[in-house]
Amino acid sequence: MRAFVWCNGDLPSEEIIFNLGEISPLFAVDGGADKARTLGFDVIEIFGDLDSVDIEKYTTKKTLLESQKISDLTKTIGELSERGFTEFDILGAEGGDTGHMLGVWGSLAEISVDLTIRLYHENSTTHRITSASGNFEINMEKDRIFSVFALSKCQNVCVKGAKWEIKNEEFDLSTKGLHNKSLGDPITISGNGILALIIEN
Numbered sequence: 001m002r003a004f005v006w007c008n009g010d011l012p013s014e015e016i017i018f019n020l021g022e023i024s025p026l027f028a029v030d031g032g033a034d035k036a037r038t039l040g041f042d043v044i045e046i047f048g049d050l051d052s053v054d055i056e057k058y059t060t061k062k063t064l065l066e067s068q069k070i071s072d073l074t075k076t077i078g079e080l081s082e083r084g085f086t087e088f089d090i091l092g093a094e095g096g097d098t099g100h101m102l103g104v105w106g107s108l109a110e111i112s113v114d115l116t117i118r119l120y121h122e123n124s125t126t127h128r129i130t131s132a133s134g135n136f137e138i139n140m141e142k143d144r145i146f147s148v149f150a151l152s153k154c155q156n157v158c159v160k161g162a163k164w165e166i167k168n169e170e171f172d173l174s175t176k177g178l179h180n181k182s183l184g185d186p187i188t189i190s191g192n193g194i195l196a197l198i199i200e201n
Contacts, residue, residue: 002087003080006032007073007104008052010095011039016120020089027080029072033058035092047079048072074107077115087116094121109151109194122201129195135188136197142184145200148177154193161185171195 004023008031017023017039028036030048045061046053049072055062065075077088093104108117108128116133119126128151129136140146148159150171159166163181171177171191189197 001085002089003027003085004089004091005029005073005076005080006036006041006043007090007092008032008035008096009092009100010122011035012091012120013122016091016122020091020120023089023091027076028053029076032092033060047076070110071103071107073104074110077107077111077117081112081115086114088118090117090119093119105151105196108196113194124198124200127197127199129189129191129197131192131194133190135190137186137188138197138199139186140182140184140199142182144182146180146182146187147198148180148189149173149196149198150177150191151194151196154191154195157191157193157195158189160188162187 004026006026007029023041026036026041026043028043028046030046030050031052033043033046033053036043043060045063046058047063047065049066050062050064063079065072065079067075111117113130114132117128127138150173154171156168157166157171158168159180161183163183171193189195
């Protein structure tokens with residue numbers, strides 16, 4: 001099952017919203033409920049420690065997730081995955097302080113490996129690729145720029161269909177996969193670990 005999750009960051013552009021089609025079911029991470037409402041969207045449930053949303057003005061269901069050991073985004077996806085959701089589209093994850101931004105990438109690294117997650121940015125889209133993804137394949141037009149970063153220690157990383165192919169290499173968080181280019185054929189990516197594929201718009 002697929003879920004949309006709206007975070008308490010910068011508002012996405014109309015273009016991003018339009019390209020996503022029907023945004024449903026839509027959940028919010030804390031103050032993300034206010035951000036979604038700003039653009040005319042009502043969420044069906046609000047998750048988190050509920051410290052950055054005026055819960056009194058919502059009749060929407062609210063689920064308090066109190067642990068301070070992990071972020072509200074990680075807690076929200078964990079809760080929804082327990083309900084059977086396996087695919088997540090994340091909006092409003094940009095902006096805020098540097099720690100918050102790095103925390104979003106930390107969430108991608110610590111969340112259960114068998115979940116599909118996409119982040120929508122103003123100038124790119126991030127696809128989370130894990131060992132459970134198998135040979136992840138995506139079509140890109142010729143000369144589209146993309147990057148592949150390791151979010152955990154990864155073995156046997158392969159990138160095929162790109163200008164600079166990668167064959168069975170070991171990846172850590174580094175600049176090794178920065179700015180590759182599509183040849184117009186399907187791009188195939190695999191590896192034992194958690195990778196982030198960032199495709200520029």
